[in-house]
Every structure is written in C-alpha cells, then in structure tokens.
Amino acid sequence: MKISIFFCNTNSGTRQVIIRMAQFQQETLPIKYMGLPLITKRLSKQDCAPLIERILARANSWVSKSFSYAGRLQLIKSTLASMQVLWCSSFMLSTSVIKECERTLRRFLWGGSGNVVK
Incomplete structure (x- = not known):
C-alpha cells in the first residue's frame, strides 16, 4: 500500500x-x-485536455450510423455527459473547455463522429 x-x-x-x-x-x-x-491552481485548457480526449475517444469508438437518434442521445446522457459532469463537480471548467465538450457531443448526436462535422 x-x-x-x-x-x-x-x-x-x-x-x-x-x-x-x-x-x-x-x-x-x-x-x-x-x-x-x-x-x-486553476485548471487551464491544457489541464483539461485528458477530459476532451477521453470524450472524443469514446465518441469515435462508437459507430454512430448504427445507432438511432434516440440511441445516440441515450449514449450521450449516460456516458459522455457524465464524464463532463464528474469534472464539473470537482472543478470550475473554463468556457472554452465546456464549449469543446458540448461541440463533440453535438457532432456525435447528429450522426458524425466526435471530431468530424457531418
């Protein structure tokens, strides 16, 4: 130990x-x-990079075309958004980090991968 x-x-x-x-x-x-x-100290965007990378990796690992809109929404609510909520419950995230996370969630919801706009 x-x-x-x-x-x-x-x-x-x-x-x-x-x-x-x-x-x-x-x-x-x-x-x-x-x-x-x-x-x-206060978290910088560089300190929050693992959060953004983890959300992107999880969104890109799922093939969004095989899920319906409701299925993608449920994945976002149960998995991807909970990653961001965990960090937000511990830290005050900058607006740029929150916007980047939300951008990734929106792209996945509308049928693209986490980093490619459809």
Whole structure:
C-alpha cells in the first residue's frame, strides 16, 4: 500500500520529522486521483485536455450510423455527459473547455463522429 504526503508552506526540518515518524512517502503535485488531476491552481485548457480526449475517444469508438437518434442521445446522457459532469463537480471548467465538450457531443448526436462535422 502506497501512502503519500504533500506539504505546503512547511520547512524542511518539520517535513523530515513528519516523514520519519509517519513513514510516508513525500510526493509533489500535480498528480491524478481517481482520474482527476490534483493541482493547486486553476485548471487551464491544457489541464483539461485528458477530459476532451477521453470524450472524443469514446465518441469515435462508437459507430454512430448504427445507432438511432434516440440511441445516440441515450449514449450521450449516460456516458459522455457524465464524464463532463464528474469534472464539473470537482472543478470550475473554463468556457472554452465546456464549449469543446458540448461541440463533440453535438457532432456525435447528429450522426458524425466526435471530431468530424457531418
């Protein structure tokens, strides 16, 4: 079992005492926890790239022509939109990231793949 500790505004002497007593491994940010990045600053568009890539990959993996409109809508509601909701429940996403996600969902809904306009 890996146990890590992160420090903020702590001098090195105190850090060493805590690490030695607790036998933790010191780590630095950013890291991923349950698929979400843990960082100390506001998310940039670059930090949200994995979300956009994951939505695109999932939308492109399905052959949208084999689904009806209602089938594509159900896939968006149950899978693709839930990815965005998970990130939105943890972070304030920028409008450009939200618009990019919605653009991908719209393209998939109307019969194209996630990155090709029909």
